[in-house]
Amino acid sequence: MYHTVAEKILLKHAPGMKELAPGQFIECRIDLIMVHEQLGGRIHVEYEKLGLDRVWDPEKIFFILDHWIPAPTINAAQMHQDCREFAKKYNFIHDMGINKGICHQVLPEMGFARPGMLIVGSDSHTTTYGAFNCLSTGIGATDVSVVFATGNLWFKVPESFKISLSGELSKGVMSKDLVLKLIGDLTTKGAIYKSLEFHGADCLSIDSRMTVSNMVVEAGAKFGVFLPDKTLEKWLEHRTKEPYQIVMPDKEAIYEKTMEYDLSELEPVVAKPSSPGNLDSIKNVEGIEIDQAFLGSCTNGRMEDLQIAAKILKGKTVNPKTRLIITPASQEIYEQALNKGLIEIFIKAGAVFTHSTCGACIGGHLGVLGEEETCVSSTNRNFVGRMGAPSSKVYLASPATVAASALHGKITDPREVL
Amino acid sequence: MEQIEGFAYILGDDINTDDIVPSHTLTMRDPKEMAKFTLEFVDANFVNNIKKGNIIIAGENFGTGSSREEAVNVFKILGIKAIIAKSFARIYFRNLINKGIPGITLDWDDKMFSNEDQIEISLQRGEIVNLTKKKKVNFVKIPEFLTNILKEGGILNQLKKKLYN
Structure with a gap:
């Protein structure tokens, strides 16, 4: 069978499976999980219910405080205390504290998002890492607890939309205008549970691609994944020494829908x-x-x-x-x-x-x-x-x-x- | 779990997670305190009115927005047994199932449901009966993979069984 990028990456992460198709429920291994203040907000409460004294792999947890930093209220300060206590108890290794910035920027900057990976995070804008040719999506506190305990998570294999880009943005027009137009065209429910796969983005910088992947969730999408290219490879050179494998869709892959945008025609x-x-x-x-x-x-x-x-x-x-x-x-x-x-x-x-x-x-x-x-x-x-x-x-x-x-x-x- | 009975409470389209759990309540430690603010900007009397209803019937794209699971927890605290919607946002739907609350997708209209109608849901038969209006409607059954989670009362209970058996 022929596959989209989402199908390929999910299949690679589904132990024992030789084939899969959209609509199917599968269990996947998670490469990395990002958590922020939700750790102290809900996750710790849910995780403690399982009565475990360890997490599956402290190496694969990226923990950062970003929403309310430095704490502007006593409530926020207490939430941070709960987070730190949990991180210490379960020996988190990648603890970014309050002085690095916003999760979706810091994680890729530090080379944690690489092609082919399957990443989840306790934040709906976790889709941002799709700019790096990996699958990433947001989950709730209970799902985070399941990953902390087992390293696995259930997924429904999504149908994919092919978003075909061409041309270059004109002066004063940015990728934000592209993604707002896309969401407007799709409507906020038009891509629920779908994987948006972006083709022909060679002219967009990594910064610009991140903006697009970030906002695909506003159309309901599960993933917003870009195809790899030289721009991405060059970006990764400076960010990581870890090996990775780029993922291209099969030419014959099946898309539920194709949408085309000529970037040069876009306006603010x-x-x-x-x-x-x-x-x-x-x-x-x-x-x-x-x-x-x-x-x-x-x-x-x-x-x-x-x-x-x-x-x-x-x-x-x-x-x-x-x-x-x-x-x-x-x-x-x-x-x-x-x-x-x-x-x-x-x-x-x-x-x-x-x-x-x-x-x-x-x-x-x-x-x-x-x-x-x-x-x-x-x-x-x-x-x-x-x-x-x-x-x-x-x-x-x-x-x-x-x-x-x-x-x-x-x-x-x-x-x-x- | 397979048979759910209750009274309808109607909500509109695009009810988002910031509507359900306003950001200013997000750092509250006590979930019961947080629940007092549920939908405060959308439906100021929701918390009082919901005492008469426990099955939410909503429009399109229910739960769109953030991954905050508090947006499911507050409904659980307020005694909601099931949510019927024309469509659900992805993360919200997962959170509902993971917490053991059935999310039923159904294209409905106001001839089918009004506030405070008495409702019976059979998950096994994929059927909703409106006892007040004496009407019956079928929905696409929740896949077995997910009803197995619901049967355990949520995914953490299911996981505990796997971990300790």
């Missing part, structure tokens, strides 16, 4: 409140006044994102009616931004530059919205109350659109300022 778009699928063209929302612009998160807090913002903001000042908050996706990116002089540009423009955390994206800290406030944000979700007060409104957009909007105090087409 937004997702209006209160769904990532509420797609609209920038032209239809231009001029809407904003109280806050937020640039950051696991979706768009990478160097490429900070660089375009710096290009737009250099020598200029954020509109006095607007707050611009910039949060890098990792402390490594923080350091790069520092060395390249970007932070100086941001501060001189009147932005607030924070350490790396999930912070504002989840309405946790460092940029919570008040009642009736409007924010344009480079994050992934604009659900009611996601970034703060339930009456606040969030427009999801690219980093370029966020920076341009901060400059004018209203939603602005970035092509006007580039």
